[in-house]
Amino acid sequence: MSGSPKQDLRRHPGLARAVAHVEQALSQSRLAQALLLGGGQGLGKGVFARALVAHLLCEQTSADTLDACGQCRSCHLLAVDSHPDFLHLVPEGEGKQIPVQAVREASAFLQLTPQIASRRVLLVEPAEAMHHHAANAFLKTLEEPGMHAQILLLSHEPNRLLPTIRSRCQQLAFVPAETAALERWLQEAAGVPPADAAALARFCFGRPQKALTWWRQGTLEQRRAWLQRFLALPGEEAAASLKTAAEWAKQGEAAELLPVLHTVFADLLRLRLLRDAPIINSDCRAALEALARRVQVPALLELEGAWRQAYLAEAQNLNLTLVLEDLLLRWQDRRLWARPG
Ligand SMILES: [Zn+2]
Incomplete structure (x- = not known):
């Protein structure tokens, strides 16, 4: 020490x-x-x-x-x-x-x-x-x-x-750091490239050590893959959710996966209610905007709550495959999405 x-x-x-x-x-x-x-x-x-x-x-x-x-x-x-x-x-x-x-x-x-x-x-x-x-x-x-x-x-x-x-x-x-200060520190103290520092600072909610850990573990790269997969699911068959749940459970990184994907709910709400609002996952803005136009807010809030519960309970060693299957199927559920167009 x-x-x-x-x-x-x-x-x-x-x-x-x-x-x-x-x-x-x-x-x-x-x-x-x-x-x-x-x-x-x-x-x-x-x-x-x-x-x-x-x-x-x-x-x-x-x-x-x-x-x-x-x-x-x-x-x-x-x-x-x-x-x-x-x-x-x-x-x-x-x-x-x-x-x-x-x-x-x-x-x-x-x-x-x-x-x-x-x-x-x-x-x-x-x-x-x-x-x-x-x-x-x-x-x-x-x-x-x-x-x-x-x-x-x-x-x-x-x-x-x-x-x-x-x-x-x-x-x-101890309170969360300001995004701009965190972004600067990630560049100066940890040598994180500017674009990645900006992304990390935004989606770590002002938590410097978390940002650093995620950077060292390559979670940022991982995050993009998770997000892209997640944002595509509402247009796919239920089988895609089951397959994705199995793959993610095998990676065993729920401690990061669940909170990272949880940021999508806040982004969808902001886009839906405030339009031009700044969002956390700005690198996926186009996909998020398309979903925000169709999302049903009451159902979204319900799923957000369930998602947060799962994240909090994750420490108690739940069966991750079952939890993810349930959450991803609910994410695809028709009640959540109005028809496109
Ligand atoms: Zn000494």
Whole structure:
């Protein structure tokens, strides 16, 4: 777990505010003992948390800027996940919870004197993964964290945390970046070509890390193929939906596929209701405009809701083939489309 250089964080379109806030607190030696980093996935909370952990443990850093030297013993140990004063509390597996026993152990860890650094640092990620009993046990930790303890809670859904946990932390809210700033950053920091940066920035809803991940995984290329296939389906036979569902399920990328295609619903509504409105999938504008002329809005809203539900439930390991078959058949359903012409 290595820290990012400071200048990268300052240029990061989602993090400048949080960096400024924490640096001011550090310079006045009043960083809260428990910080809650809250905001949707892909905004950069994790990058920020890692940089802050590195800074807090580094032996050669200045007190008031959020950087780490990358050279000292602490920095090296952290980079190889072996720092004795750092504990990263995560669920036991994907979709699993953080059990109460793990919270008790974390609590005990925080009470001990640091071995190398000047603090003991606990990062809980994500905090909403704490089981009900675990969360209650954690409350006690927040009440008496230990003299040298620094607690960082990272949460994609801070509203799901116990109010008593939230109120005992200083909250740092992460919000989506502006499209233009994100577009610039993708070009400058990640070397994304301008046209791709523009597309990524638009359809990632201001989430810089998500945009970066999608870029590195080639999701943008994948997205075009998905979209073209999806937008053609309403004119085809039901068999095409079944075949497409089977192919997509085999690719096993529902985590990206479902939200990417979900953007089509917003685009269709905008085109239908506002005509010249800017849309997310502007590279498919012609196909979207043709569909927007025929789409039945009540049926579209119904399917949009079902689509969102499927996306949210996807983490619970639904049978992806069946889910996609159902959604794609509904996307083709005659109730959704008025006759062309
Ligand atoms: Zn260092």
